[in-house]
Amino acid sequence: MSQDDYPSDKSFPTHPHAPAATEQGSKTTSKEEPVTENAWNKLNAFTDARVGLGRSGISVPTKHLLAFQLAHAQAIDAVHTQLDSDTLSKTLMEQNWAKDWMTNCAPLMLHSRATDRATYLQRPDYGRRLDEESANILDEHRASTSQDYDLAIVVVDGLSSLAIEQNTQPFLQALFSHLDDWNLAPISFVKQGRVAIGDEVCERLNAKCVLVLIGERPGLSSPDSLGLYLTWNGKVGLTDAYRNCISNVRPAGLVYQEAARKAFYLLKEARTLKLSGVKLKDRSDDDLIIDTSTESKNFLIS
Amino acid sequence: MILGVSKSYALFYVGFVSQLNISKARETVMSKPNSTFQFRNFQFKNTVGERTFGFVDLADLMAKATPARSGDRLAGVAAESAEERAIAQMTLADVPLSLFLEQALVPYEEDEITRLILDDHDKSAFSLISHLTVGGFRDWLLSDLATSDVLIQIRPGVTPEMAAAVSKIMRNQDLILVAKKCHVKTAFRNTIGLPGHLSTRLQPNHPTDDLTGIAASMLDGLLYANGDAVIGINPATDNVQQATRLIKMMDEVIQHYEIPTQSCVLTHVTNTIECIDQGAPVDLVFQSIGGTQATNDSFGFNLANLAEAQDAALSLNRGTVGNNVMYFETGQGSALSANANHGLDQQTCEARAYAVARKFNPLLVNTVVGFIGPEYLYDGKEITRAGLEDHFCGKLLGLPMGCDVCYTNHAEADQNDMDNLLTLLGVAGCTFVMGIPGSDDIMLNYQTTSFHDALYARRALGLKPAPEFDLWLTKMEIFKNNEQFTLNHQLPDAFHQSLNRMIGGRS
Numbered sequence: 001m002s003q004d005d006y007p008s009d010k011s012f013p014t015h016p017h018a019p020a021a022t023e024q025g026s027k028t029t030s031k032e033e034p035v036t037e038n039a040w041n042k043l044n045a046f047t048d049a050r051v052g053l054g055r056s057g058i059s060v061p062t063k064h065l066l067a068f069q070l071a072h073a074q075a076i077d078a079v080h081t082q083l084d085s086d087t088l089s090k091t092l093m094e095q096n097w098a099k100d101w102m103t104n105c106a107p108l109m110l111h112s113r114a115t116d117r118a119t120y121l122q123r124p125d126y127g128r129r130l131d132e133e134s135a136n137i138l139d140e141h142r143a144s145t146s147q148d149y150d151l152a153i154v155v156v157d158g159l160s161s162l163a164i165e166q167n168t169q170p171f172l173q174a175l176f177s178h179l180d181d182w183n184l185a186p187i188s189f190v191k192q193g194r195v196a197i198g199d200e201v202c203e204r205l206n207a208k209c210v211l212v213l214i215g216e217r218p219g220l221s222s223p224d225s226l227g228l229y230l231t232w233n234g235k236v237g238l239t240d241a242y243r244n245c246i247s248n249v250r251p252a253g254l255v256y257q258e259a260a261r262k263a264f265y266l267l268k269e270a271r272t273l274k275l276s277g278v279k280l281k282d283r284s285d286d287d288l289i290i291d292t293s294t295e296s297k298n299f300l301i302s
Numbered sequence: 303m304i305l306g307v308s309k310s311y312a313l314f315y316v317g318f319v320s321q322l323n324i325s326k327a328r329e330t331v332m333s334k335p336n337s338t339f340q341f342r343n344f345q346f347k348n349t350v351g352e353r354t355f356g357f358v359d360l361a362d363l364m365a366k367a368t369p370a371r372s373g374d375r376l377a378g379v380a381a382e383s384a385e386e387r388a389i390a391q392m393t394l395a396d397v398p399l400s401l402f403l404e405q406a407l408v409p410y411e412e413d414e415i416t417r418l419i420l421d422d423h424d425k426s427a428f429s430l431i432s433h434l435t436v437g438g439f440r441d442w443l444l445s446d447l448a449t450s451d452v453l454i455q456i457r458p459g460v461t462p463e464m465a466a467a468v469s470k471i472m473r474n475q476d477l478i479l480v481a482k483k484c485h486v487k488t489a490f491r492n493t494i495g496l497p498g499h500l501s502t503r504l505q506p507n508h509p510t511d512d513l514t515g516i517a518a519s520m521l522d523g524l525l526y527a528n529g530d531a532v533i534g535i536n537p538a539t540d541n542v543q544q545a546t547r548l549i550k551m552m553d554e555v556i557q558h559y560e561i562p563t564q565s566c567v568l569t570h571v572t573n574t575i576e577c578i579d580q581g582a583p584v585d586l587v588f589q590s591i592g593g594t595q596a597t598n599d600s601f602g603f604n605l606a607n608l609a610e611a612q613d614a615a616l617s618l619n620r621g622t623v624g625n626n627v628m629y630f631e632t633g634q635g636s637a638l639s640a641n642a643n644h645g646l647d648q649q650t651c652e653a654r655a656y657a658v659a660r661k662f663n664p665l666l667v668n669t670v671v672g673f674i675g676p677e678y679l680y681d682g683k684e685i686t687r688a689g690l691e692d693h694f695c696g697k698l699l700g701l702p703m704g705c706d707v708c709y710t711n712h713a714e715a716d717q718n719d720m721d722n723l724l725t726l727l728g729v730a731g732c733t734f735v736m737g738i739p740g741s742d743d744i745m746l747n748y749q750t751t752s753f754h755d756a757l758y759a760r761r762a763l764g765l766k767p768a769p770e771f772d773l774w775l776t777k778m779e780i781f782k783n784n785e786q787f788t789l790n791h792q793l794p795d796a797f798h799q800s801l802n803r804m805i806g807g808r809s
Contacts, residue, residue: 016740039793040521042805047508047515050740050752051522058757058787060740068717068740072749075711121676121712122372159712217675218711219747298551299804300517301558 012252014071015221016053016064017044035061048221071220074162078215078223080117083157083164085109085189091169092187097176105186108141110134110201114192127194129236130201134190138204141186149185149207151267152234156193160215160223167226167249167256168213174260182267195229195243202234209270210234211263216247224250228259230266232276242277244270348393355389361407363397364463365647366390367470369687373635373648373678380647391471395437399428402463408644408654413595414605419461419657428459436467443468443480443698450483457700462593462653465695469649474687477694478730484697486733488665489624490585492530492562492770494733495702500765501734502756503668503704504529507745511538513551514804519739520555521797526753527780527789528737530771531666531704532586532629534566538745545569546582553583559778559796562622562770564665566629571603571611578614585620586629586665587611593632593654596642605658612662623770626665626702632656633670634688635678648678649688653695660700666734667701669693671723672709673748682719685709689723693732704734708750717741717749721758724751728759735759760787 012018034056041052053064060068086109093102111134114120114127130138155168185205190197195212202210212229219225226249231242244266249259265284270276344356346363357363365379367390374380381387403423406416430452434442442448469477487495494501506519516535523529533552537544545567552565564585567574571589578584589608592598598605608628615627637643637651652669659667669692672685679685689705696703707723709715724735741752759765766772766784775781779794793801 036789036791038522038525040518040525040797040801040805043518043521043801046804047512047518048744049506049508049515049519049522049738050742051518053740053754055754055789058754058761058789060752060754064740068742071742072711072716079712122680123376124677125376217747219744220711220742220749221744222747223711298513298517298554300521300800301554 012071012074012221012223014067014074015048016050016067017048068220071223075218075220075223078160078162078218081161083161083189083191085155085191088155088165088168089187089189092172095169095173097173101184102187108137108186108188110137110188110190110193112190112192112194112197117192120192124194127192128196128200130190130197130204135200135204138188138201142205148183149205150182150209150271151179152185152188152198152202152205152207152210154188154190154198154201154210154212156190156195156197156212156214158193158195158214158227159217160225162218163215163224163226163250164213166224170256171213171226171228171249171259174256175263178260178264195227195240196236196238198229199231199234199238200236202231203236208233209267209276211267222248222250222253225253226250228263230263230270230276232270232274232280240277244276244280244282346393346397348389350389355386355393357390357393360397360401360405361644361646361650363390363394364407364467364470364650365645367394367467368647368649369470371634371648371678371684371688372676372680373638376677377638377643377645377648379645394467395435395440395471397436397467399434399436399439399464400432402461402467403428407463407646407650408594413644415593415595415598415654415657418605418661419463419654422458422657422661423461424458426459427456430456431459436464437471439464439468440472440476444476448480448483450485453484453698454700457698460698462655462657462695462699463650465656465698466650466653469653469691469694472694474690474726477690478726481690481694481697481730481732484700484731486697486700486702488626488663488702490564490621490626490665491623492564492768493623494531494665494768496769497731498764498766499768500728500732500756500759500763501531501704501768501771502528502737502753503531503666503734504533505536505736505738505743505750506533507536507538507738507743509538509745511535511544511548516548516551517555520552521800522739523737523753524559524561525780525789525794525797526737526757527767527775527787528753528756529561530563530768531734532564532566534568534586534588534629536568536746540569540573542569542573542576542580545573546577546580549577549582549584553585560774562768562774564621568629568631571607575607575611575614578618583620584615584618586627587615588629588631590631590636591655591658592636592640592642593651593656593658594637594642594644594646596644597637597640597651597655598658600640600642605661608658608662624665626663628659628662628664629666629668630655630659630662630664631668631670631706632659632692633674634692635674638678639674649691652692653699656696656699656701659696664702666704667696668704668706668734668736669696670706670708672713672715673706673746675710676713679713681714682709682716682722685713685715685719686723686726690726690730693727693730697731702733705732706736706750708736708748710748720749720751720755724755724759725762728763728765757787757789
């Protein structure tokens with residue numbers, strides 16, 4: 001996997017290096033200024049790390065302090081804002097590519113056993129299981145149909161509703177171009193859920209495989225990161241060893257087409273091998289030629 | 303008025319509580335609401351007024367006496383009420399320290415860390431405090447009897463469980479005051495842990511281990527006078543090849559600028575052994591450690607692996623002023639998350655990890671206090687308490703204890719909480735803290751202390767970097783005034799050339 005071309009110009013908008021926020025005027029430094037700029041601040045072109053911030057005395061200058069506070073605020077909001085699954089579901093239904101799927105079987109609106117966010121954050125065990133009403137919804141659906149489902153797609157808020165709202169529709173659109181011969185279960189939306197809750201959905205729908213889309217723990221400059229987890233034959237009680245993960249799906253991270261390509265590779269392999277997890281290796285990049293000749297040198301010594 | 307009332311109430315209250323009560327009196331069971339426990343024998347009972355509180359065993363008593371935190375609630379071992387916690391603390395205060403030598407909290411036969419703790423216990427060192435209860439131990443530690451020298455003397459007689467127990471009945475200021483008296487000096491290419499000093503780990507992590515990105519953060523850190531504890535990278539790709547590449551890179555920088563510091567790649571101990579076998583210039587061996595054998599099993603190592611790694615690193619003989627070659631990281635909650643806590647509270651498990659650490663004479667031990675998330679430490683208050691407990695227990699046991707003062711974005715914590723904990727730890731004589739650009743770790747996605755924060759602690763509390771490193775900062779003209787921690791306004795000459803290579807001329 002070549003991440004060396006990490007797109008530093010695609011930072012989340014509030015990152016101090018993000019294009020819009022930069023050229024506000026590179027002031028010339030004089031010793032009388034309360035803020036001492038750093039001669040090495042241009043190194044921020046080579047990393048997302050907050051290098052060369054300058055200093056007020058020995059403290060962080062006001063503009064960088066406030067930028068940090070904004071980024072933290074966005075990360076907190078990503079964690080605490082409730083997922084609006086009704087709106088998201090409506091948006092999906094309006095998509096041409098999703099019309100057949102979404103209108104044939106109405107989305108399933110589910111909730112974990114964690115009643116609120118504070119409980120969710122302290123009791124990961126509650127977030128892994130569906131509440132009674134949600135279990136009934138799935139059981140009733142299963143009883144009402146004789147279809148065999150190849151795949152259940154489960155959209156879970158996780159730790160970032162922002163990630164779900166921003167990335168679900170474009171990622172699924174990219175994935176759908178690969179899924180012609182897969183019989184899909186109705187899409188599920190789960191509130192206050194953890195990754196493992198997908199296994200219970202899979203089990204109750206009697207689907208062969210489950211793909212969970214979940215909001216990842218937000219970073220300061222990546223509050224919008226989506227994670228994908230695949231389990232073949234998902235059942236309550238399975239551990240991470242039975243799952244394959246694709247992480248950091250977002251415009252500034254792993255882009256949708258790439259994420260969809262990798263996800264479909266794993267789905268296809270899982271269907272062939274009838275398994276997932278540690279025994280299913282991601283070889284989707286094996287064909288890429290790894291070129292180390294262009295690797296950056298350590299400028300501090302050469 | 304109110305003060306007077308509560309004071310007399312307290313005296314009255316204590317009169318009724320006091321000693322361990324092994325009576326078979328009828329009881330109101332508070333510890334387990336489940337009725338099947340009604341008739342079970344409690345090792346510890348304590349009657350307050352009409353009610354008797356029972357505690358099944360020493361582990362149960364320790365857990366219920368622990369100041370509140372989410373991880374113990376998640377484990378189902380926490381006190382059910384504030385009153386039960388207070389009673390547990392009173393009961394624990396009456397437990398003799400010697401009981402911890404008789405009753406292992408994790409069975410001796412099952413757990414190599416219990417064996418390490420009990421087999422290595424030094425009875426003559428213990429004799430100074432062997433007559434004390436846990437409560438008496440607190441008084442003794444705070445008293446003028448416990449000088450810095452005496453605290454060094456008793457170290458091998460103190461077990462992690464004794465340290466954990468006494469910490470549970472200490473206030474934050476007690477934890478600070480006693481830790482400050484515990485001096486722990488270690489050395490490799492510089493001297494760490496002298497009183498009045500604070501070191502920093504420069505942590506130049508990068509999400510793809512890109513060398514330019516790492517070098518940029520290293521330069522930033524060095525020019526902000528950070529990096530005397532260690533320059534330590536958490537690799538994004540964790541294998542021998544990558545670790546070797548990063549070890550070499552840091553070694554070249556340290557040699558080129560003649561920096562009196564050491565490097566470390568935080569990869570698995572077995573990887574580091576392979577790196578050494580292949581000739582990589584390894585300074586420090588890293589490992590995350592926990593306080594039960596089952597935790598360390600889940601981390602994929604045992605004590606023999608650590609001994610092998612220590613020998614391998616010592617054989618390279620790369621230290622110039624000392625031979626402490628190990629760097630350990632710990633953190634409350636790791637045992638529970640590995641399903642390996644044996645019914646213990648997370649702080650007791652954490653303290654047991656320090657037995658592992660002290661066996662191998664580490665240069666640095668780092669409790670990564672807020673990284674694990676809110677299911678273990680919910681908010682700034684719990685993170686602060688845990689940081690002070692870990693630092694105190696580590697220091698009392700003789701470890702060069704540092705703290706990753708940190709939080710994740712799903713915890714109820716912010717920069718102000720970190721400022722508070724950093725300040726408290728600085729007062730307590732913490733050995734080292736982290737330093738990263740702008741508090742934002744772009745690889746591990748959490749916030750820790752910044753290069754700027756370390757300078758804040760220096761200025762606010764007068765804490766100096768390691769003496770050898772301090773001299774280097776002067777020589778390189780990074781510091782203009784070491785006493786006042788004033789940085790050079792200009793880019794120091796030695797760095798012009800490298801910066802020009804990268805960005806083409808000064809800006």
